[in-house]
Amino acid sequence: MMHYLPYLVAVWIFLVGLFGLVTTRNLIHAVLSLSVTQSSTYVLLLSIGFRRNAGAPIYSTDVPVSTPSVDPVMHALTLTDIVVGATVMALVLALTMQVHRKTGTIDPDKARSMTG
């Protein structure tokens, strides 16, 4: 059971974030919900790379290469994921500021795209 816990946590965080996005009435809240949704991918990536009783993948004269370590590939992926996420968040927040400047509201239902 404990083995599945991180995965269940990831699913829970993803659903919470998605719920926030679907029900949001505020664009900044939407960006934060997006960031919550993305956190679930961090949890998932790190738990896939996790090894029990293993240390950080850093070796030196005291720590030989044969020492068990967690999977560094997943750390690299998580880091990339964070960078990618930051780009999108910054972009959407910039758009949010512009929406506020133009319309005076950041409610996505009020500032909706015109449908033809």
Add this chain to the structure above:
Amino acid sequence: MSLAPLPVAIPLLVAAVVMGASRILPRWLTDMLAIVTSLGVLGICVTLLRQAQNGTINYWFGGWHPRGGAAIGIAFSIDTSAALVAAFVALLFALTFVYSAWYFEDVGHVYHVIMLVFLGALCGFALTGDIFNLFVFFEMMSAAAFALCGYKIEEEAALAGTINFAITNTVGAFFLLIGIALVYGKTGALNMAQIGTTLAHQPVSGAVVAAFGLICFGLAVKGAIAPLHLWLDDAHAVAPTPLCVIFSGIMVQIALYAIARIYFSMFAPALHAHVDALRWIFIVPGIVTALIGGVMAYLQSHLKRLLAFSTVSHSGIFLCAIGFLTPLGFAGMIVYIVAHGLVKASLFMGTGILLARYGTVDEKRLAGKSRGAIWGAILFLTGGLALAGLPPFGDFLGKVVLEHAASTIGLGWMAAVFIVGSALDGGAVIRAGLRIYFGSEERERTGHHEQRENQEAPDGRKRPWTMTLPSLACLLLCLGVGATPYGLRALHVRAPGPDLRSYLYEIATLLVAAALTAASLSSSRLLHRLFRGPARVLHAVHSGTFTDYLAWMASGAGVLALALLAAFW
């Protein structure tokens, strides 16, 4: 030295140079640089396509070759289909740069910089053989697309459309990433070929099926498969016209290409036993998408949305093509993607010319405005006919190959879907063209909201040849794709040519398109009454807020999960 990394490296380098030298570079030089860069990338991709004829090119970055059958580095893995798609990307960018040279009036260098990054990302996305690298290129092209979509940041509608686009596609990317993480958890590999061999030696587990579903679902958001397509018409309606060319020409379809590539390289050996059930998981949403997109296109009077929905409808056809799960279906899809991209590019360019001249893209307001513009009329109407698959345009060839691929696996009736889908699209475009170039001017309506669309280009200036010529070039190239056998030969596919039946199907398509055109041009109330109910429902679904779109996405994910459960139980 291998050419493999250059299609990504060169655009990124030139983008950096243009950004750094933006103060001293005159506008015309930036345009020239961008065009030359795209043509250079095109040349490299064509060379790669020739080299790939002798087998897939594997390029290991930094010389990190695999050891003991395990990949430790990141690879580009270039087969003929990847090189062809990348070459098409570069071609489309070259034409778009020519088109936009005199299009924006006061555009800075930022447009060129982001476009070049976009070009590099799309090429990398097509060429990479590493699944996480694919995700990075996916996000890179998304970020470039979001930034360019919101280029007209002074307009409210542009902001809302871009936010819808950005949020839905980012959530889609999370699905993709979760799928990739699960695959890594099962195989310990990120190289697509290595994943394929590892999965083939494992029993099919729930995690693998879930990963397959999540990856396809994430890519299908970008690929505009119903009900995940809702962002697409908003993004197209607000994006500058050159961007619409790229979005509808290749960005949407490249995601579908990635689904096919991932299936064949990673999952095909492992899931082979379930191929019959899997087919339906692709084909059913494909049919739904083709029909919804076609009907929505037919109901639109906003030209950019009309063309955007026609893209949705073609996405459905392409998804059906993936669903055949045969190499012939895959090759037919690529030929069709290239042909459709060229026609759609030509039509969007024509729309951009109208927008530059009259400051609107509303079909009703444009009615009769452009009488006597013979060249414009010829280009637009030929585009509509080509979209409906008039021989010998490339779309016809694509459909012929797909019909053949369908009948070899006993799904010959799929031809009906292709007929209805392309007839709805073609009919809508032809109707709009006839109304604009030959119709009578309607009385000016008051209080219409399309007034603010003329920010892209100066009013009233005579359109330069650089706008018309790329549009014509696209149509001629599409003619070339259909009339010459190079496309299929480059993909190493042997398909029988069109026979009597394919011509009969095509005549049926054109007749349906003509009937649809006539029906909407005649002011008969019958059609209006017939379509009113479904139209109201469909318009309500396309509500214009991302919260609704994400709710649809969540329900789509639920349906897919149930379908996969049923298929693999």
